[in-house]
Amino acid sequence: MIRMLIVGYCFGIRSERRLCEEVHLNLAYRWFCRMGLENAVPEHSTFSKNRHGRFRDSDVLRHVFESVLGRCMSEGFVKGEGFAIDASIIRADASSARGVPGSESIDWGCVTGQSRAVREYLEALEEANPAGTEAAEMTETSTPPERISLTDPAASWTAAKGGLPFFAYSINYLIDLQAGIIVDVEATPANRSHEVESTRTMIERVEQRCDLKPRRLVGDTAYGSAAMLAWMIEEKEIAPHVPLWDKTMRKDNTLSSSEFKWDELANEYRCPTGHALRSDRHKFRNPRSRVTKADTIIYRTSQFDCENRSMKDRCCPNTPFRKIARIIHEAVRDKTRRIANTPEYNQSCRERKKVEMLFAHLKRILKLDRLRLRGPSGAHDGFLMAATAQNLRRMAKRLVPGSKQMNQAVA
Structure with a gap:
């Protein structure tokens, strides 16, 4: 079943019903999935039962991703000298019409009678802010979101520049700059604070599980805040190759x-x-x-x-x-300014496009411009499988002669 899912993500087959039909007819897919001509193809409903059961209980999709990453490392495709970080917005499987203002009181009713995404959202709120605690009181007085989806409440209400708003999640990639291999992926709400915070999670996880620690980290201005720079330089000893988040410059002709x-x-x-x-x-x-x-x-x-x-x-x-x-972190900001004047920083700016190319490939070739699974767990599963498929395709192009032209023709 995992191999069938990999086929679906590699070739942009979003529907599991269609995936079962393709595997039933395509001999190459059957060979890859270790199925003979006499073997029956699993029913499409089996994927949902296993995804919400043993797949998530055992975190098998993370294991598959790290297994493919381990193969890329053993083949020498991951150098570990420089990493790049970025995030991209992916539409959630939630209609804009099925949303209510965040300031409006919502009666979710009985939790057991709601959808899985709603139950997951309410359970996460209860776990983070138990009733009667100080954290729960602070949450009640905090600023509510602009709009909440009744279908997938964990999705964020956001908008691309010049476009209409929609519910979405953010996919965060941490890649090695040598061959553009994805070393970690994280699903977060579509807002800047969560995207930046996921950087710490991914770097620490890669260091712990894969024994990889970059000498430099490349990113855009969103990762150039003072607190983030202090964490990279003082705690992790990583050189930040990011533009400084600086609002001290004045535009009224007065002294900055x-x-x-x-x-x-x-x-x-x-x-x-x-x-x-x-x-x-x-x-x-x-x-x-x-x-x-x-x-x-x-x-x-x-x-x-x-x-x-x-x-x-x-x-x-x-x-x-x-x-x-x-x-108070002005010293690390000064160090970041000095790094920005080096030739190595200019090279990092040119290499940062590798992560942006992966997002373009994700949406145009793998057809993951909209999620099919709901809730944070659904986004986590979808992004892990997509990153696994991208690493497999990149590794195949480098290991098998002539596979690049063949994959382009198939895609």
């Missing part, structure tokens, strides 16, 4: 914080006219950390210095003095 010189020893900024911006102008008996809730330290200049300064109109025209919020 980058035009102020930082003095590490004196713990102060110096403005272009030479005046100091300090965080502790007033001494206290009990020292204070000065760290705000936003993980920043505020550096201020003296109001007297600003009043008598000729550049006040360009520095702080609307306030009596200038202040700069310095992130």
Whole structure:
């Protein structure tokens, strides 16, 4: 049955009913699935029963993916020197019409009478926020999602630029840059915070299970936040080859914080006219950390210095003095800026297209532009099988002479 699923994902056969028909007639498929001419093809309903039963209980699809990855590693296709990370949005099997505003109270009714995706969603909420706990009270007061699907509540309400909104999940790929082999895959809600957080999960899982740790990680601006950079550099010792998430540049012709010189020893900024911006102008008996809730330290200049300064109109025209919020991870941001000026970083930017090509192949060739399975577990299963199929196709093209032309003709 696993081999039949691999055939379906490799050749873009989305329907399991049609897959059973194809395997019944195609001798090559029968050979790959270890079935003789006299063997009966499993019924299409058998896949659903096993998927929601022993497949998920044993996590066999993850085992299949890691087995194929292990073969790619033994063949020398995975170098482990550089990884690339990215995410792409995949439509959920949920109609936009079957959604309600997130602020609206929803009576889910009896859990046992709901669909499997709804039960999975409610069980996950109960597990994360048990009734009566402080976490549950915080959840009730937090901002609700814009829209919730009654068919697949875990799917996120999102929209591509210039398009209509829809319910979707995100597929996150972590690939090795040598041959574009996928070393890990993760399904998350379609929002940036979950996508970035999945990076930590995948890198730690690959290091633990495959003993692979990259020297550099390539990604787009979404992975250039200060907290993420600090985790990569200080905890994992990975060089971040990502654009810095920087909002300090001003567009109103006034001085940006980058035009102020930082003095590490004196713990102060110096403005272009030479005046100091300090965080502790007033001494206290009990020292204070000065760290705000936003993980920043505020550096201020003296109001007297600003009043008598000729550049006040360009520095702080609307306030009596200038202040700069310095992130506590600014040191790692400076290191990321220095990496961005190296030739190796430019090479990483060119190599990052390999993960984008895998997403294009996933949607155009494997036809996975919309999920057929519902719920986070369904997205997890579908993405694992798709990544397995892509690794198998890439490995076959490199191992078998002439297979590239043959696969293109079949596709």
